Amino acid sequence: MMTALTxxxxxxxxxxxxxxxxxxxxxAGLLASRPADAQLRVDISGVGATQYPIAIADFxxxxxxxxxxxxVRADLTRSGQFRLINATGASLNAESSIAYDDWRNRGADYLxxxxxxxxxxxxxxxxxxxxxxxxxxxxxxxxxxxxxxLRRISHQIADRIYEKITGVxxxxxxxIAYVLQTGNNYELxxxxxxxxxxxxxxRSKQSIISPAWSPDGKRLAYVSFESGKPVVYVQTLATGQRxxxxxxxxxxxxxxxxxxxxxxxxxxxxxxISQIYTINADGSGLRRVMRxxxxxxxPQYTPDGGSLIFTSxxxxxxxxxxxxxxxxEAQRITFNGSxxxxxxxxxxxxxxxxVTRRNGAFRIAVQNMASGAEQLLTAGPDDQSPSFAPNGMQxxxxxxxxxxxxxxxxxxxxxVRQTLSSLNGKVRxxxxxxxxx
Amino acid sequence: MSSRxxxxxxxxxxxxxxxxxxxxPLDQSSGSGAGAGTGGASSGQVMDPFNPQSPLAQQRSVYxxxxxxxxxxxxxxxxxxxxxxxxxxxQQKVRIEGNADARGGSEYNLxxxxxxxxxxxxxxxxxxxxxxxxxxxxxxxxxxxxxxNTEADYAENRRADIxxxx
Numbered sequence: 001m002m003t004a005l006t007x008x009x010x011x012x013x014x015x016x017x018x019x020x021x022x023x024x025x026x027x028a029g030l031l032a033s034r035p036a037d038a039q040l041r042v043d044i045s046g047v048g049a050t051q052y053p054i055a056i057a058d059f060x061x062x063x064x065x066x067x068x069x070x071x072v073r074a075d076l077t078r079s080g081q082f083r084l085i086n087a088t089g090a091s092l093n094a095e096s097s098i099a100y101d102d103w104r105n106r107g108a109d110y111l112x113x114x115x116x117x118x119x120x121x122x123x124x125x126x127x128x129x130x131x132x133x134x135x136x137x138x139x140x141x142x143x144x145x146x147x148x149x150l151r152r153i154s155h156q157i158a159d160r161i162y163e164k165i166t167g168v169x170x171x172x173x174x175x176i177a178y179v180l181q182t183g184n185n186y187e188l189x190x191x192x193x194x195x196x197x198x199x200x201x202x203r204s205k206q207s208i209i210s211p212a213w214s215p216d217g218k219r220l221a222y223v224s225f226e227s228g229k230p231v232v233y234v235q236t237l238a239t240g241q242r243x244x245x246x247x248x249x250x251x252x253x254x255x256x257x258x259x260x261x262x263x264x265x266x267x268x269x270x271x272x273i274s275q276i277y278t279i280n281a282d283g284s285g286l287r288r289v290m291r292x293x294x295x296x297x298x299p300q301y302t303p304d305g306g307s308l309i310f311t312s313x314x315x316x317x318x319x320x321x322x323x324x325x326x327x328x329e330a331q332r333i334t335f336n337g338s339x340x341x342x343x344x345x346x347x348x349x350x351x352x353x354x355v356t357r358r359n360g361a362f363r364i365a366v367q368n369m370a371s372g373a374e375q376l377l378t379a380g381p382d383d384q385s386p387s388f389a390p391n392g393m394q395x396x397x398x399x400x401x402x403x404x405x406x407x408x409x410x411x412x413x414x415x416v417r418q419t420l421s422s423l424n425g426k427v428r429x430x431x432x433x434x435x436x437x
Numbered sequence: 438m439s440s441r442x443x444x445x446x447x448x449x450x451x452x453x454x455x456x457x458x459x460x461x462p463l464d465q466s467s468g469s470g471a472g473a474g475t476g477g478a479s480s481g482q483v484m485d486p487f488n489p490q491s492p493l494a495q496q497r498s499v500y501x502x503x504x505x506x507x508x509x510x511x512x513x514x515x516x517x518x519x520x521x522x523x524x525x526x527x528q529q530k531v532r533i534e535g536n537a538d539a540r541g542g543s544e545y546n547l548x549x550x551x552x553x554x555x556x557x558x559x560x561x562x563x564x565x566x567x568x569x570x571x572x573x574x575x576x577x578x579x580x581x582x583x584x585x586n587t588e589a590d591y592a593e594n595r596r597a598d599i600x601x602x603x
Contacts, residue, residue, distance in 0.1 A: 097544050209580035211541045229532075229574040230547065251551055251575050254544045267544070269573065295548040311545055318545060341545045355542055362541065363567035384542050429543065 006110070006239075019206045029190075035043035046080060046416040052165050055085040059125065062094035064115040064150055068125065071154035072112065075172040075194065076161065078409075079393075080416025094126035094140075103132040109289050110138075112161055125148060127157050129164055138164045156193065163217045169435065171389045176396060177201075177211040178222055178407060178430040188222060188236070193389075194430070195407070195420035200237060202242070212255045212264075212280075213325075221245060221255035221264060232266055234281070247285055256300050256308075257281075265289070265299035265308055276310055278325065290327050298342055301325070303349045309333070311341045320354055334367065336374050341383060345369075346392040351412065353377075353386045364397050366412060377414040396432045484522055486601035488529040492523035493522055497599040499557055500592065506552040508560050516557060519599050520564035527567060530602040533557045536582070545583070547577030553597040 024332065056073050059065030076082040092113040094097070101178050103111045114127035120145055129139040139160055143153045150175060159170030171193055180187045180198075188210045191198040201297070202208060206225035213220060214234075221234045226385040232252045235242035246252040250269035257264050257421035262281055267274050272295045276289045290296070295318070298311040305325070312330070317338040323330040339357035341397060349369065356365045361380030367373065377395065386397040391411065399408040405426035408419045420427070450565070488491040499512045508516060523529055535554030536545035554573035562568050583593035 169467075195586045209547075209577075209579070225576070225579060229572075230577075249572055251547060253547055267557070268546070269548075269575070272559070272573075274551050295545070295552065297548045298542075298544050339541070341542045357541070382540075 006188060015264065020374060046411075049413065049415060051081060051083040052110060053085050053107050054110040055082045055087040055090070055103060055106065055110065057087040057090035057092045057111070057113040059114040059127070059261045062123070063423055064118075064123065064147070065114075065116045068114075068116060068150060070301075071151060072158045072161065074435050075158035075170075078194065078418055079162065079412055081162075081166060082243050083273070087113075089395075094128055098130055098132070100130070100132040100135040101359070108198070110131050110161075113159075121146060123147065123153075124147075125150070125153050125157075127160075129161055151192070151197065155194075168389045168393060171391050171394070171432075171435070173436055174390055175217070175433040175436070176407070176430055177433060178398075179208050179428050180213070180425045181405075182425040188220070190220075190433075201237065201240070208255055209429050211429060211431050213431060214257050214259055214260045215259055215434055217436055218436045221257065223253045223255070232264075243283075245281075246279060254298050258301050259305045265301065267297045267299065276308065280413070281425060289325065290323060290330065293424065296321075300343055300345055301345060302345055304332075309343045309345055309352065320352065325376045333369070333372075335367075335372075340365075344387045346388050346412075347390055347391055351388075351392070353388065354386055357385065359388060364410065364413075366395070375414060377410050377412075378408070378417075383408070385414060385431070389432050390435045394432075396430050398428045398430055444596075446569045450573070463589060464520075486522065488603070492518060499597045499599075500515045501553050501597070502557075503592075503595065504562055506549070506556050508556050513560075514599075516560050517564060519527070520561045520566050523561065523566040523570055524564070527570065530570050530572070530599045531561075532602055533561075533573040534600055535573065536580065536594050536596045536598075537575075537578050538594040539576070539578045540591070543577055543579070547575050549596075550575030550577045553595070557597045557599065 015413050024352050050175050051218040058069045062339055077084060090194050094115040109132055109352055111132055112127060114125060114131045116123055116125045124142060124144045127140045128137055128316050130137050138414055141160065142322050155173035158172040162170035174193045175190050180189050184205055186204045187200045188202040188208050188211060188215045189198045202222060204226050208222045211220050211222040219230060219234055219236050221429040223230045224233055228250045230253045231244055232246040232255045234245045235274050246266050248268050248270040252266060252268055255268040263278050265278050266280060267275060268277050275292060276296045276299045277286055278289060279286045282345065292312060292314050294314045296310055296312045299308045303309060307322050307324055309320060309322050311318050319334050319340050320334040320343045324368055336357050337358055340354050342355045344353050352367045352369055353364055355362050362382050362384060363376050363380045364378040364383045364386050365374055365376050379427055382400040384398045386395050388395055394409050394411055396407065399406050404421060405428055406419045407427045408417060408432050466567045481489040484493055485491045489492060497513050501586030502509060502558055523531060533554040537550040552589055554575055558573040581594050583590035
């Protein structure tokens with residue numbers, strides 16, 4: 001088990017002091033001292049099946065270069081797929097010639113390095129990635145941005161490194177949404193995938209549940225109880241503008257966007273108990289998908305947009321089913337246990353993740369859609385609300401650990417797990433956002 | 438929003454007046470007219486859902502068995518009492534608020550709470566209440582009345598409340 005505290009912000013000595021203090025406090029086991037801001041702390045356990053050895057040198061040329069490298073290192077470490085090789089004292093800039101054999105002898109099959117310069121508040125960041133075994137450059141890119149944007153640039157560098165080496169697109173510059181509950185105060189928050197840079201989208205004295213990202217990442221649908229009952233809202237993140245999408249008689253809940261963003265599946269109880277409907281994103285064209293004798297809820301579109309995966313207790317206990325969006329015969333797809341809820345489907349459509357109750361514990365399970373083979377990824381006791389990273393490699397969920405509600409991420413093979421814990425509240429209803437571009 | 442505030446203020450005034458006088462005559466009339474004194478309430482009782490003395494205000498929770506979504510026999514007369522009042526007051530609207538215990542997912546619990554409120558609402562319509570007077574909703578596990586993790590706490594939250602709307 002290793003513990004990494006990621007810095008509050010890339011820039012600013014105050015943040016760095018807080019970060020350094022955090023390390024000291026952790027080492028001494030003194031977690032009572034809490035930073036005033038609600039940053040999420042990251043703990044990592046386990047390693048991936050394959051770990052790529054990589055050295056990340058501090059970027060040369062500006063004091064921020066060390067911070068950029070530190071964010072890249074933290075990102076790659078969190079994936080569990082990389083092993084960091086010490087690059088202290090490398091003093092490389094983007095134009096340095098690389099002694100490939102030296103790095104290979106140090107155990108680093110890969111090396112990333114670069115330069116950072118500043119003029120008039122604008123930073124220019126150049127980075128290169130080389131393969132020290134094949135003695136070739138794998139990537140070389142220049143970015144520019146303000147001091148505030150350095151953290152995002154660092155995540156983008158980590159994304160490029162991840163993709164060049166693993167062949168899979170990185171998710172370090174994506175975002176997550178979740179609800180932070182402190183007493184009776186609810187905040188719908190959006191943070192970077194590493195839990196940093198949290199922003200409050202909505203504050204309420206009533207529950208907020210079931211946030212759902214639009215496929216373009218520009219809007220969030222969610223359920224708010226602010227009017228005294230569950231109503232589905234859609235909020236545009238850039239402007240903060242929010243409109244009720246579904247406010248029918250009874251409950252309005254469980255929004256899910258279609259892959260092209262033109263419509264949403266929602267759950268209404270206007271005709272008695274919870275049933276699944278589709279509605280256009282502008283609130284028009286309400287259509288009931290099917291008629292079920294019992295509960296149908298938690299619809300999710302399949303990536304091809306043609307079907308809905310959903311939870312139903314029509315068979316006597318809750319299980320996951322699939323039905324064409326146009327309606328018709330529903331097909332049951334989970335058979336283990338007697339309580340399977342909250343389905344989410346992987347971006348390639350091959351895997352289904354859900355919450356299963358086994359011996360009283362709520363655990364995250366993943367099932368191969370083709371073979372039906374199930375793997376329990378977590379131990380419980382109260383793991384909920386799973387969602388896939390947009391590259392399908394990790395699953396974000398809420399968990400209770402040591403009596404505290406935290407966000408957790410597991411690799412899809414269950415080998416690597418990390419927790420993002422808030423020091424001052426319950427974090428619940430997490431959902432991983434789409435790729436940002 | 439303002440009506441919600443007004444309602445809670447009104448309730449606060451009622452509560453204060455209750456605290457101030459220790460005895461209130463049982464035959465105090467609310468003048469609520471037809472429908473009063475029927476459906477399980479003994480004659481002489483105040484049949485006014487907004488009077489905290491009234492059984493309509495005092496007896497408005499239906500508790501459900503574990504994993505059950507039918508109104509238990511012992512709550513039948515309670516539902517009948519409200520149905521009778523509502524049938525006699527066609528303009529009065531009521532909300533049935535279902536709840537679930539804290540175990541499990543938010544959305545599935547919302548749906549379970551809805552099965553409870555729906556069971557009460559259906560019984561009321563069978564008893565002659567116009568469905569336009571009733572809205573069945575659910576808070577799922579979002580508004581637990583009991584916050585603990587004992588069986589008694591869970592049972593307290595397997596509940597549907599009948600809430601009259603002003």
